[in-house]
Amino acid sequence: MNVAVIGANGGIGRELVPRLTNAGHDPIGIVRDESQFDAVRERGGEPRLGDLEGEFTPALEGVDAVVFTAGSGGDSGWDKTLLVDLWGARRAIKASVERGIDRFVMISAYTASDPLAEPEALRPYRVAKRCADDYLERSPLDATVLRPTSLTDEEGTGHVSAAFEYRDENGDEIPRADVAQTVVACLANDETIGETVRLFGGDTPIENAISHG
């Protein structure tokens, strides 16, 4: 499949692009600046420009599946959280619907389940992620929402713990590499369509962990 990765140069995006190639897909790395093109190419992706606050839809030409892993980042303001994490995600979902792209995988956040949970500092971020997730879940797309717990840059283990129901705990942290590998596994497993899956570090091989939907 031609898989568009929105946020291809982010922490999870960088792990995801080469794994898509390894799985036989053709990754398209959508980034907001041409200066990021070489980084996408080095990982085996076809770089394309897409601005979640501007012209975006043309970047989805010929795409079969979309992975949304863009984020405004911790250093930008809450205005960007509204414009990128929430509205940018909605624009990507809407553009996918309009282009007839069926498959969409959203990288969300564990506590999007409960935006007013502690710590308070993360509440606005969770509201944005939750509202984007809800918009996707109500769309006609074949959607999977992944809600990983705290992310690390540790090496991937190929193992995770997945929960299809809410658990009142954050669980173990999870390497970004394992989140990326879980995306690849979801694209290969239609059981994950329509599911919202919480991801923790764990001991179950990824392909098995996501097969309980």
Added chain:
Amino acid sequence: MNVAVIGANGGIGRELVPRLTNAGHDPIGIVRDESQFDAVRERGGEPRLGDLEGEFTPALEGVDAVVFTAGSGGDSGWDKTLLVDLWGARRAIKASVERGIDRFVMISAYTASDPLAEPEALRPYRVAKRCADDYLERSPLDATVLRPTSLTDEEGTGHVSAAFEYRDENGDEIPRADVAQTVVACLANDETIGETVRLFGGDTPIENAISHG
């Protein structure tokens, strides 16, 4: 009806409470601080505490209809836009559904129709309002969304211009008093259920202006 006004001490809320009484309703003014109770009472409302970021649901006890006109205000940060204008609105909608309250009138903003329109400074606010509106429209409530253009504190005229379709113009400013009177008229007119109505200053008596649904 017992009509709860969320944000009863705001610019539109203050105009709305006495108009509800005049129309034969019993207004309940929901505010976030007891220091605002006297101001609600002076206008003929029954004050109740409700914190859109904390305990809120009990404030809706015995309520027949809800008007949401709360806002985080221009002086607070975009984090509060996410927490109050968006998540607070969603919480109010969800609480209304859970309590079996059918009728809900949302005070939105004209350009929520097109969040990325100019001026750029308002974009994050419009995203929050639009996402709250969409959540309401997709809820099972008997909802009316009012999207007034720029608000003034001029005296009410009893006349507005209402548009049920998007027009690519902001149109004339509108006094908050006329927005409040339009809320009262919507509560009396079931034709407005399921409608999203753009409001401008204008020449049509309010009751007539909203009867084109």
